[in-house]
Amino acid sequence: MNPLDRFSDRVENYVRFRPSYPDALFDFFTSEYPLARDAVVADMGAGTGIFSRKLLEHGFQVKAVEPNVQMRLAAKESLSHFRKLELVPQPAEETSLPDASLDAIFAAQAFHWFDPERARTEWTRILKPGAPVFLIWNDRDESASPFLAGYEKLLQDFGTDYCEVRSQNTEQSDIIQKFFAPQPSKLFTATNVQTFDFEGLKGRLLSSSYAPQPGSPAYEPMMRELKRLFTQTSSANQVAFQYLTRVHHGRLNS
Numbered sequence: 001m002n003p004l005d006r007f008s009d010r011v012e013n014y015v016r017f018r019p020s021y022p023d024a025l026f027d028f029f030t031s032e033y034p035l036a037r038d039a040v041v042a043d044m045g046a047g048t049g050i051f052s053r054k055l056l057e058h059g060f061q062v063k064a065v066e067p068n069v070q071m072r073l074a075a076k077e078s079l080s081h082f083r084k085l086e087l088v089p090q091p092a093e094e095t096s097l098p099d100a101s102l103d104a105i106f107a108a109q110a111f112h113w114f115d116p117e118r119a120r121t122e123w124t125r126i127l128k129p130g131a132p133v134f135l136i137w138n139d140r141d142e143s144a145s146p147f148l149a150g151y152e153k154l155l156q157d158f159g160t161d162y163c164e165v166r167s168q169n170t171e172q173s174d175i176i177q178k179f180f181a182p183q184p185s186k187l188f189t190a191t192n193v194q195t196f197d198f199e200g201l202k203g204r205l206l207s208s209s210y211a212p213q214p215g216s217p218a219y220e221p222m223m224r225e226l227k228r229l230f231t232q233t234s235s236a237n238q239v240a241f242q243y244l245t246r247v248h249h250g251r252l253n254s
Contacts, residue, residue, distance in 0.1 A: 011070045013207035015048045024190040026058045033132045039103035044092040045110025049075030056082040067091045093118035097126045108136040116179050124252045135248040144242040147233035158222040159210035176248050185250035192243040
């Protein structure tokens with residue numbers, strides 16, 4: 001499936017059930033780099049605007065770059081009251097933004113969908129000299145609980161191309177090093193958590209691009225296994241998604 005279309009039929013669940021990002025990241029962004037509260041930044045692959053919202057709430061002027069129509073419309077609906085938001089209907093590799101116009105670039109849960117060589121060329125063009133880049137992921141901590149270990153197995157058993165997507169993600173370290181080279185990149189981490197009842201857990205699963213949707217032969221067996229996992233591992237009718245939020249950061253130009 002074309003990466004631009006992977007989430008078109010999952011927008012509602014994506015908006016409702018995908019995690020946000022810890023506030024500790026924003027303390028780090030402004031302490032590690034001289035980013036003013038009203039800095040002009042881009043959120044590449046902004047999707048439904050989850051990370052753009054956090055940027056806006058912290059005072060940044062945000063160019064939310066998102067080529068998927070359905071996801072961009074969801075961002076527009078939820079973020080229209082922010083005056084510092086501009087929605088950019090372009091891919092991350094060809095943004096149409098002016099040269100040297102950005103104080104920083106962020107890509108939250110999106111960089112693995114980009115062409116890294118084309119993105120690097122484009123981002124170097126639109127960043128001001130010395131401006132930072134932040135590549136961010138919320139990664140499930142599979143070792144944190146029996147529930148998360150079981151959820152990982154469920155994805156491996158039922159995900160349409162989960163193993164392929166997961167393999168791409170595990171290769172990101174080398175790609176990221178090459179992306180920032182010859183400049184070094186650094187890593188900052190923080191913890192994050194979501195809690196769900198069963199309906200929330202179901203929505204979180206169906207927000208994933210590799211989760212079979214209703215009508216698929218694998219959908220009902222997957223739901224039965226999800227219910228079994230929830231029954232066995234929930235406490236007070238809740239399960240927790242524990243994440244390690246990783247931020248790879250550095251500069252592309254001096």
